[in-house]
Each structure stands twice: as structure tokens, then as C-alpha cells.
Amino acid sequence: MIQLKVNGSAKKFDGDPEMPLLWYLRDVLDYTGTKFGCGAGLCGACTVHVNGEATRSCVTSMKDAAGKDITTIEGLGAKSEHPLQAAWKHCNVSQCGYCQSGQIMQAAALLKTKPKPTDSDIDSAMQGNICRCGTYQRIRQAIQIAAGVKA
Amino acid sequence: MNRVDKVSRRGFLGTAIGAGALVLGVQINEAEGATPAWMPSVYLGIEPNGTAVIVAHRSEMGTGIRSVLPMVVADELEADWKKVRVEQAIGDTKYGSQNTDGSCSIRDFYDAMREAGATARLMLEQAAAKKWNVPSAECKGQNHFVVHSKSGKKAAYGELVKVASTLPVPKKADLRLKPESEFRYIGKELPTIDQADHTRGAGKFGIDAKMPGMLYASIERPPVYGAKLRSFDDAAVKGVKGVVRTATIEGFKPPHMFQALGGVAVLADSTWAAAQGRKKLKVEWDLGPNGSFDSAKEKAEILAKIKQPGKVVRNVGDVDKAFAGAGKVHEASYYVPLLSHAPMEPPAAVAEWRDGKVVTYAATQNPQAVQEAVAGAMGIKKEDVTCHVTLLGGGFGRKSKPDYVCEAAMLSKQVGKPVKVVWSREDDIKFDFYHANAGMYMKAALDAKGKPTAWLHRSVFPSIGSTFDASAEYGQEFEMGMGWVDLPYAIPNHRAENGAHKNHVRIGWMRAVAHIYHAFAIHSFVDELAAAANRDRVEYILDLLGPDRNVPIEPVGMKYWNNDQDQTKFPVDTARLKRVVQLVAEKSGWANKKPTKGRALGIAAHRSFLTYVAAVVEVEVDDRGRVTIPRVDIAVDAGQIINPERARSQIEGAAVFGTSLAMMGEITAADGRIVQSNFNNYPVARINEAPKVTHVHLVPSKAPAAGIGEPGVPPIAPAITSAIFAATGKRIRELPIRKTKLV
Ligand code: FES
Numbered sequence: 001m002i003q004l005k006v007n008g009s010a011k012k013f014d015g016d017p018e019m020p021l022l023w024y025l026r027d028v029l030d031y032t033g034t035k036f037g038c039g040a041g042l043c044g045a046c047t048v049h050v051n052g053e054a055t056r057s058c059v060t061s062m063k064d065a066a067g068k069d070i071t072t073i074e075g076l077g078a079k080s081e082h083p084l085q086a087a088w089k090h091c092n093v094s095q096c097g098y099c100q101s102g103q104i105m106q107a108a109a110l111l112k113t114k115p116k117p118t119d120s121d122i123d124s125a126m127q128g129n130i131c132r133c134g135t136y137q138r139i140r141q142a143i144q145i146a147a148g149v150k151a
Numbered sequence: 152m153n154r155v156d157k158v159s160r161r162g163f164l165g166t167a168i169g170a171g172a173l174v175l176g177v178q179i180n181e182a183e184g185a186t187p188a189w190m191p192s193v194y195l196g197i198e199p200n201g202t203a204v205i206v207a208h209r210s211e212m213g214t215g216i217r218s219v220l221p222m223v224v225a226d227e228l229e230a231d232w233k234k235v236r237v238e239q240a241i242g243d244t245k246y247g248s249q250n251t252d253g254s255c256s257i258r259d260f261y262d263a264m265r266e267a268g269a270t271a272r273l274m275l276e277q278a279a280a281k282k283w284n285v286p287s288a289e290c291k292g293q294n295h296f297v298v299h300s301k302s303g304k305k306a307a308y309g310e311l312v313k314v315a316s317t318l319p320v321p322k323k324a325d326l327r328l329k330p331e332s333e334f335r336y337i338g339k340e341l342p343t344i345d346q347a348d349h350t351r352g353a354g355k356f357g358i359d360a361k362m363p364g365m366l367y368a369s370i371e372r373p374p375v376y377g378a379k380l381r382s383f384d385d386a387a388v389k390g391v392k393g394v395v396r397t398a399t400i401e402g403f404k405p406p407h408m409f410q411a412l413g414g415v416a417v418l419a420d421s422t423w424a425a426a427q428g429r430k431k432l433k434v435e436w437d438l439g440p441n442g443s444f445d446s447a448k449e450k451a452e453i454l455a456k457i458k459q460p461g462k463v464v465r466n467v468g469d470v471d472k473a474f475a476g477a478g479k480v481h482e483a484s485y486y487v488p489l490l491s492h493a494p495m496e497p498p499a500a501v502a503e504w505r506d507g508k509v510v511t512y513a514a515t516q517n518p519q520a521v522q523e524a525v526a527g528a529m530g531i532k533k534e535d536v537t538c539h540v541t542l543l544g545g546g547f548g549r550k551s552k553p554d555y556v557c558e559a560a561m562l563s564k565q566v567g568k569p570v571k572v573v574w575s576r577e578d579d580i581k582f583d584f585y586h587a588n589a590g591m592y593m594k595a596a597l598d599a600k601g602k603p604t605a606w607l608h609r610s611v612f613p614s615i616g617s618t619f620d621a622s623a624e625y626g627q628e629f630e631m632g633m634g635w636v637d638l639p640y641a642i643p644n645h646r647a648e649n650g651a652h653k654n655h656v657r658i659g660w661m662r663a664v665a666h667i668y669h670a671f672a673i674h675s676f677v678d679e680l681a682a683a684a685n686r687d688r689v690e691y692i693l694d695l696l697g698p699d700r701n702v703p704i705e706p707v708g709m710k711y712w713n714n715d716q717d718q719t720k721f722p723v724d725t726a727r728l729k730r731v732v733q734l735v736a737e738k739s740g741w742a743n744k745k746p747t748k749g750r751a752l753g754i755a756a757h758r759s760f761l762t763y764v765a766a767v768v769e770v771e772v773d774d775r776g777r778v779t780i781p782r783v784d785i786a787v788d789a790g791q792i793i794n795p796e797r798a799r800s801q802i803e804g805a806a807v808f809g810t811s812l813a814m815m816g817e818i819t820a821a822d823g824r825i826v827q828s829n830f831n832n833y834p835v836a837r838i839n840e841a842p843k844v845t846h847v848h849l850v851p852s853k854a855p856a857a858g859i860g861e862p863g864v865p866p867i868a869p870a871i872t873s874a875i876f877a878a879t880g881k882r883i884r885e886l887p888i889r890k891t892k893l894v
């Protein structure tokens with residue numbers, strides 16, 4: 001029996017311990033905000049926080065998630081809206097919106113370690129997250145606004 | 152009741168103003184489970200509490216269309232946007248075409264949306280007039296109220312619904328459309344309705360759809376186009392925890408159209424279990440004639456074909472005579488590979504077969520095509536297929552081909568439960584309807600100033616026609632009409648030829664379609680000619696476009712496609728193309744940014760989807776040959792713009808999409824199988840590879856609205872190679888650029 005915490009609440013799982021966290025979140029818990037894009041750690045659509053760190057849930061097995069504290073996009077601004085979420089709306093970042101949960105989770109982890117990121121900090125933190133619609137310049141702008149490095 | 156049914160798609164789209172007139176006046180009351188609303192139009196209902204329910208009948212894949220068309224209705228209705236609820240339509244011909252494809256939603260439905268809103272407003276005004284016993288001309292809809300100017304009386308829309316619903320639907324001629332000065336939302340920058348949801352992961356996509364008791368399917372498809380299932384062994388599959396059973400899906404009968412590819416499915420209680428079970432399948436295939444398909448050999452074949460005469464598809468003057476007497480001649484061949492759409496959300500749908508009917512929730516660009524394709528697969532009537540449309544995690548043309556919905560429906564019938572089909576990324580990249588690979592041969596005879604006196608352009612590519620006709624070998628009218636036979640340059644002798652070629656994989660339309668390879672060849676060639684003449688590229692392009700005029704396009708053996716629009720309403724207007732060239736030159740600082748080693752600007756200008764676009768791309772090439780794009784400027788004349796903010800975002804996105812296909816996109820095949828599988832070997836532009844910033848310059852225009860979703864794409868690749876040449880002296884004639892060593 002695997003025990004873990006998702007968005008603050010305790011969960012138990014007795015299925016295949018090799019199952020990626022992504023499918024547990026989506027298929028079992030119905031937290032569908034976390035998206036599937038590649039299943040191989042190549043696109044960032046499935047990014048969640050595992051003990052606060054940005055992690056690709058598609059390549060994180062349930063046995064590796066055991067005992068961990070997971071935050072998904074649904075949990076990020078649950079208490080009060082995260083500044084990134086406000087900045088995302090301010091910049092109208094989304095096109096199709098599909099990649100944006102992963103983008104925001106990745107950016108939130110960046111701001112925790114680098115509250116005032118430079119352009120190259122943003123490039124290196126965000127280059128694992130694909131946006132096929134091509135919203136990158138607004139993602140950059142929204143991160144800068146949330147970080148207060150640009151109005 | 153439904154007259155739209157009786158009108159062919161072409162005829163229907165050909166009369167854009169007809170869209171509203173055809174469907175207005177149909178009284179329906181079938182919004183699912185909602186409070187019965189008064190519906191003066193299929194696109195609009197008003198509830199007794201005053202909420203305006205506006206139906207979004209086009210699919211939302213990121214363009215903003217499911218917000219922007221309802222904003223047009225709301226504007227004419229004089230609705231308070233806060234009192235509007237948008238509902239996504241199911242597939243139904245009563246809405247007119249729902250095929251969200253070809254950058255035409257605004258063009259085809261702007262008038263219809265205005266009429267829908269204006270009709271309801273007039274009826275509310277008439278209802279108020281009746282209530283107050285005053286002439287209806289004195290009553291005016293204003294921000295969700297009707298106001299009687301003389302007495303100052305005011306009634307909320309909700310209060311008037313009951314009376315309004317008893318009134319006859321007014322004739323179109325009696326409607327009073329708002330003057331531009333009174334627009335509330337049209338031309339303004341209202342945010343789209345889904346922005347907030349997307350910051351919370353709350354948007355519901357095809358991959359998020361669930362039906363009670365559903366099973367998850369993972370499908371092993373024929374590895375080669377046209378391969379047939381010989382046998383399979385699922386003994387090991389059954390031991391996988393969570394697997395319920397396997398099932399076969401019959402292969403398609405040619406032409407493949409939107410039929411399922413066929414194969415063996417593993418059905419399980421989770422996505423993961425289904426995928427694990429699939430790994431244990433042993434399947435034998437009869438590969439058929441495409442089992443030896445090799446894309447490198449095909450490329451050589453295409454490059455040989457373009458050296459031979461083909462079918463003449465446009466002919467002006469006498470090219471042969473001009474070449475015979477020419478002093479200087481320039482020629483070049485170009486090649487663009489197969490490409491995959493790779494929308495961020497792969498194809499996904501859930502479907503249930505019950506009592507001879509199908510209900511599906513699908514990420515689809517075209518729910519009516521879902522109805523038809525699923526009905527065909529199941530042998531039922533299309534009215535017996537209910538298609539709910541989810542949000543789409545990108546589409547780019549892939550999701551207008553509903554083979555994946557057919558798979559879900561066919562499996563559901565076999566297993567007696569709803570079935571969810573989600574393609575893995577590997578499935579998506581290996582079994583796409585690929586953007587065609589194409590070879591182009593260009594030849595020009597040049598005068599003393601280096602301007603062409605004759606122009607020959609041959610193209611060879613597998614046609615999208617092969618999707619609908621297995622024997623198709625030549626391009627379709629629409630493929631020819633995409634930036635090829637409609638060459639707008641002032642050249643007295645001009646011939647276009649198309650060589651025959653057969654498809655070896657499924658070929659389909661992808662964002663900007665045949666414009667991609669034609670624009671790459673034509674504008675690269677123009678760049679070469681300008682360089683050969685040692686002339687400034689902006690000045691050269693303007694000279695080539697010649698005097699301001701509408702260029703009559705008269706191809707050979709077909710009519711000019713022109714997005715099914717009349718050339719009198721949407722001419723090929725060189726003045727508008729020159730205008731965007733001049734604008735982008737000015738905004739990018741073209742005149743003052745002379746090329747230096749490793750850093751330069753490039754330019755290309757192209758008309759597509761009736762929109763005029765010119766792009767200037769700045770590239771930096773470092774001493775290891777790595778290319779970055781610090782800045783892109785794009786000038787766009789798309790006629791009237793309904794939401795400038797979403798228009799800009801589409802053009803920004805197009806610059807990234809264009810960068811991906813220019814720099815890195817390539818699908819190849821060996822032994823009939825697609826070699827690429829995921830984003831590691833089919834890369835798309837990431838944040839550090841995309842243009843760092845794209846400045847979009849919209850030309851204010853009162854011309855009829857044209858396309859926005861696609862026209863930004865075609866000029867990007869040739870503008871990048873133009874810039875790379877200026878920065879390095881390397882001429883790139885084949886995409887993707889990463890295949891050429893720059894140092
Ligand atoms: S789905 Fe996990 S990185 Fe792409």
C-alpha cells in the first residue's frame with residue numbers, strides 16, 4: 001500500500017507501483033489539470049510539485065511518489081491565487097491552454113528558487129516545457145510580471 | 152426544417168451572408184438540460200433570468216473563436232458580457248459548417264452572428280414597445296436593457312423574454328445593424344472566456360472526458376500504410392493487471408478518408424494498464440506494397456521528377472520563347488519533408504455505442520465530420536451520432552480527421568461499454584495524416600536589372616486528394632491555389648507545372664497547408680534573385696509586385712480556389728501586399744540594420760487565406776553555427792479584425808510554428824515505417840529556440856475579414872533562410888535548416 005499526500009490530503013494506493021503518478025492523478029483521482037503530452041519526460045505538460053520540486057509526473061512511478069507531498073495545478077492556488085496565475089491572465093497567455101498547467105507549475109518552482117529570474121534563468125528553467133501553440137513570449141512576460149522584474 | 156442540409160458545402164460557404172439567413176427563425180428548445188430558453192436563433196437563447204446563452208458552434212483549439220464569435224452576437228444584442236454564458240454546440244448541420252479549419256470562422260460567420268444578435272435585440276425592443284404601448288422605433292436595446300428614450304422607461308432583457316418569444320421573427324431587411332461607433336466588443340480586446348480556467352487546470356479537453364463505466368483503450372495499429380492484420384497472440388496480455396480484454400478493429404477500405412486504421416486494441420481499467428498490456432501483444436502484419444517505402448529514395452524520385460515537364464496548371468505569355476532568348480538564367484530546386492502536426496494534446500475521444508446510436512465526447516475540429524465518419528463505420532445514420540465537442544489541446548488540422556473517434560465507437564460496440572481512446576505521442580507521430588513532402592524546381596530568365604522576364608515553377612508532392620481518392624496523383628485545386636498558381640508578381644511569362652506523384656502515407660492538411668512549401672520555394676527563389684542582382688531585398692520585392700493592381704488569376708484546367716471566395720470580393724491585390732512589405736520594413740528598422748557577420752534580417756511576403764502578411768526575421772548565427780531568433784516583425788492585413796488581441800496571439804504562435812518547421816521538423820520513413828516517435832526525434836521549438844519576441848503590426852482595414860490562424864506561418868521559413876544567407880552567405884534550399892551545417 002502506497003501512501004502519499006496530494007494537494008494536502010492523504011491518499012492510499014494499492015495498484016501497480018510502476019504506474020506513473022500522472023495516470024494516478026488523472027485516471028484515479030480525477031485531477032485532470034495535469035496533462036499528458038509525451039509520456040517520456042520530454043514536454044513538461046505533466047509537471048507537478050513533488051515535495052516542492054517541479055517533477056515530470058509521467059516518468060515518476062507511484063513507488064517513487066510514496067511518502068511524498070504532491071501539489072498539482074488544482075492545489076497551487078487553492079488557498080489564494082498564485083501571482084503567476086494572475087500574471088497569466090493579465091497577459092492572456094493561453095491559446096489552447098493545454099500546456100499551461102505544466103508551464104505554471106514549472107514557473108512556480110523557478111520563482112521559489114529564483115524570485116527575480118533573468119532571461120537566461122527563464123530559458124533554462126522553462127525549456128523542458130513545450131507549447132506547440134507558441135505562447136513562449138507571453139509566458140516569459142507573465143513570469144517577469146509575477147516576479148516583479150517587469151511591469 | 153433544416154434547409155442547410157439541402158445546400159452543398161461549397162454552395163453554402165460560397166454565400167457567407169446566407170449562413171444566418173438560412174438558420175434564423177428555427178425555433179428550438181433543446182439546449183441540453185438547461186432551463187428552457189427563448190431561442191430567436193440557433194446561436195442564441197435568452198433565459199427568463201436574463202442570461203444570454205450564446206452557442207459557440209466552432210471548435211476551440213486556441214484561436215479564441217469560441218469567445219470571439221459569441222462576442223459578435225453579444226455586441227449586436229447589446230448584451231452585457233457579464234450576463235452571457237457560452238455553450239459549446241454539438242455537431243449539427245443546423246449551425247452551418249462547423250469545420251473549424253481553413254481560417255474562415257470569422258469570414259463565414261461574422262454576418263450571421265451579427266444578424267442573430269440584431270434579430271433578438273429587435274424582438275426585445277418590439278416586446279418592450281408592446282408592453283409600454285409606444286412605437287418600437289423609440290425603444291432601444293442598451294447593455295441588457297431596453298430603454299424608451301422619451302419616457303426614460305427601462306426593462307431588463309429577462310423581463311421581456313416572455314413577450315418577445317410570442318413575436319414573429321423579423322425579416323433580415325428590417326434589422327438595424329449597429330454602426331461601428333456603437334460597437335462594444337467588436338474590434339475591442341476582451342479576454343477570452345477560457346483564460347482563467349487554463350490557469351487552474353480547469354479546462355476540459357478530449358483527454359479529460361469520461362463516461363461512466365468506460366474502459367481505456369491502447370491500440371496497436373498497422374505499422375505501414377495499408378498493412379493488414381495477419382494474426383495476433385494476446386496470451387501474455389491477459390496477465391497484465393487491469394486489462395479486461397483485447398479486440399480487433401477492422402482496417403480501412405480505400406480510400407482511407409477518416410476511417411480507423413485498424414489494428415488490435417487492449418482494453419483496461421486505466422490508461423496505464425492498457426498501455427502495459429499493449430506491450431505484451433504479438434502481432435503479425437501483411438505489410439503490402441508500402442512495406443518498402445523509403446523517404447530518402449522518394450525524395451530522390453521527387454527531385455528527379457521536378458526536372459521533367461509536368462501538367463501545366465498556369466500559363467501566362469510564352470515561357471519557352473523567353474528562356475530561349477534569355478541572357479541570364481537562374482534556377483534552383485527546393486525540398487520540404489513530411490511533417491507531423493503534433494498538437495500538444497494527442498487525438499483523444501470517448502464514445503459509447505448504445506441501442507444502435509453513438510454518443511461521443513471528442514477533441515474535434517469538425518463534429519459533423521465525426522457524425523459522418525462514425526455513422527459510416529457503424530452503418531448507422533449520422534443523426535444517430537451525437538458529438539459533444541470538448542476543448543482541443545491544439546488542432547492544426549489533425550483534429551478535423553476523426554479516425555480516432557471511429558476507433559472509440561467501434562471498440563465500444565464490441566465491448567458493450569464506453570471506450571476512451573487516447574493516442575500516445577508515439578501513436579500520434581507515427582500514424583498522422585502528414586503534411587506533404589514537396590519538391591519545387593524554379594527557373595527564371597532575367598533582364599539587365601535582374602528582374603524576371605520569365606518564371607517557371609514545377610511542384611511535385613503527394614496530394615491530400617489521396618485521402619479521398621486512392622488513385623489521386625495530381626494536386627487538388629485548393630493545393631494549387633495555395634500561393635502557387637496565384638503568384639502575384641509582374642512577370643510577363645509565367646508557367647506552373649505539377650508532376651504526378653503517389654502517396655505512401657496518409658497525407659493531410661496542416662496549418663497553412665500547401666502554402667508552406669510553395670512559400671518556401673517562391674520566396675527563397677526571390678531572395679536568390681535579389682542577391683544575384685545585388686539589390687536590396689525590400690526594394691526588389693516591391694519591384695517584383697509591380698504596379699498597384701488586382702491580379703486576375705486564371706489557372707489552366709481549373710478555377711482559382713481563392714478559399715472558395717470570389718475574386719471580386721477578395722482579389723489578389725498587390726497594393727495590399729506592398730503595403731505590408733513597407734510596413735514591416737519600417738517597423739523592423741530594415742533600412743538601418745545592415746547585415747553583419749553572424750547577424751542579419753531576412754524577409755518574405757505572402758498572401759494566404761485571403762490575408763496579406765510580410766515577415767522580417769532577425770537571426771544570429773554563432774561561431775558554432777547555432778541559430779537563434781532574437782526578433783520577428785510581422786505586418787498583417789487581414790481585413791477587419793474582430794479581436795486584435797487574439798489576432799496578435801495567433802500571429803505570435805504562427806511565428807513559433809513556422810520556426811519549428813523551418814528549423815527542425817522532419818518526418819522520415821524506412822521500410823514503410825515512420826522513423827520518428829516523440830519530441831526527442833521530432834523536435835518542436837522550445838522557449839530558447841523560438842523567436843524571443845514577435846512584434847505584430849496589424850493594418851487597420853475595413854476590407855472584409857480574412858484569415859488569421861494560418862497566414863502567419865508561410866513567410867517564416869523563407870524569411871529565416873533569407874536572414875541566414877545574409878548573415879552567413881549559406882544558401883539553404885532544403886528544410887529543416889538543422890540539416891545544413893552553417894560553419
Ligand atoms: S507528459 Fe510528462 S514530460 Fe511530457
Ligand code: FES
Nearest residue numbers: 096097099131133
Ligand atoms: S497553449 Fe496550446 S500548447 Fe501551449
